[in-house]
Amino acid sequence: MKIEDIERELPNGFHDALLQNIFIDYDRHEAIFEMKVWIGDIDSESKELREVYRKGQLKLGGLRYCIIEAPDPGYPWCDTKLTIDAGTVGSLKKAPSVRLPEPLSEEVSVHWLFIRQWNAFIYVSATDARFEWTEEQAQ
Numbered sequence: 001m002k003i004e005d006i007e008r009e010l011p012n013g014f015h016d017a018l019l020q021n022i023f024i025d026y027d028r029h030e031a032i033f034e035m036k037v038w039i040g041d042i043d044s045e046s047k048e049l050r051e052v053y054r055k056g057q058l059k060l061g062g063l064r065y066c067i068i069e070a071p072d073p074g075y076p077w078c079d080t081k082l083t084i085d086a087g088t089v090g091s092l093k094k095a096p097s098v099r100l101p102e103p104l105s106e107e108v109s110v111h112w113l114f115i116r117q118w119n120a121f122i123y124v125s126a127t128d129a130r131f132e133w134t135e136e137q138a139q
Contacts, residue, residue: 002109003129004088006058010131011039014086018053019115022122024066031066031124033058033113034134035084055135062127064108067098071118079117086113089123096123 007013014037021034040052071077089096089110096112100123104110109129113122 001129003058003060003086003111003124003126004109006129006131007086010037012037012042014058014084014113017084017086019082019084019113020055022066022068024063026063029061029063031060031063031126033060054133054137056131056133059130059132060124060126060128061130062108064104064125064127065101065123066125067100067123069098069118069120069122071115071120075117075119077118082118083116084113085116086111088112096121098123101125 014035016038018036019033020036021032023032023034025031034055034057036053037056038052039054040050042050044050089100089112092112100110104125107127108125109127110123110125113124114120115122
């Protein structure tokens with residue numbers, strides 16, 4: 001499965017998810033992104049139903065790279081909550097500020113995570129992705 005397939009299955013994709021941890025195992029070519037995923041209903045009249053989050057992990061196998069841009073010093077980069085958005089690199093309106101390794105085969109997914117509080121990107125590339133909920137109920 002690719003990261004974009006997982007995004008389509010989540011109610012709001014990774015939009016406004018809260019990134020908590022990143023674990024990278026270069027020896028096994030794996031990465032785990034722990035986050036609270038926004039699963040609320042934006043159209044709900046109830047604030048409680050709009051602002052529902054649930055903990056989960058995005059697990060990447062066949063990791064090719066993980067490039068983390070430095071936070072923009074003009075932003076509140078030491079904020080404790082990191083809000084993200086995500087998408088495929090092909091969906092970006094302008095080219096990344098860093099040169100991404102190429103060429104990659106078609107089975108490799110190339111994705112970005114934008115950290116709002118940093119005004120910076122994380123770029124990841126992997127052959128396999130899966131998502132697991134790590135808590136039973138949403139909060």
